[in-house]
Amino acid sequence: MSNRLSSDFVIKALYQAIGRRKPAKGCIFHSDRGVQYASLDFRDVLKDYSFIQSMSRKGNCYDNAVSESFFHTLKTEHVYDYRYETRAEATQSIFEYIEMFYNRQRRHSSLGYRSPVSFELEAMAA
Known part of the structure; x- marks a missing residue:
């Protein structure tokens, strides 16, 4: 950050x-x-x-919908639940959420209810 x-x-x-x-x-x-x-x-x-x-085109949030959706999820599922004392604490907490939970464990409906890591591994094996 x-x-x-x-x-x-x-x-x-x-x-x-x-x-x-x-x-x-x-x-x-x-x-x-x-x-x-x-x-x-x-x-x-x-x-x-x-x-x-x-x-993205100027003023068109739909061009960046995937990124906008990710940050909405990050904020509503994680960031808004905590009060960070320091920037370092926030950075570590957000890193752990993304790397350990969001990418490896959280199931995504758009990926057939698989995690991004599972989806990628399956795609690479095909």
């Missing part, structure tokens, strides 16, 4: 995702129209990895 909109922060997150996921050339990176995603530095990293940048 960052306390400001920074291209450095999203570039670091992108490098982390690339290292973990090893996406293929031509991978589509979709985001909202935030200044951090529109920055020249961020766009250069996408170009270096032959990624295709996709941005």
Whole structure:
């Protein structure tokens, strides 16, 4: 989590995702129209990895519906239930919710009531 909109922060997150996921050339990176995603530095990293940048249309939240839905779920199922004393405590708690519960245990109706990890493993085995 960052306390400001920074291209450095999203570039670091992108490098982390690339290292973990090893996406293929031509991978589509979709985001909202935030200044951090529109920055020249961020766009250069996408170009270096032959990624295709996709941005929501101005004022159209439906273009980013999957992301909007995720953050709604995160807030209503987790964040609103806690009062964090520090930013570090919030960061750790949210990380654990996403990595340990949401991705590995929470069943998603859109994935046939499987977790994202289970769905991905099944798709890779097919």
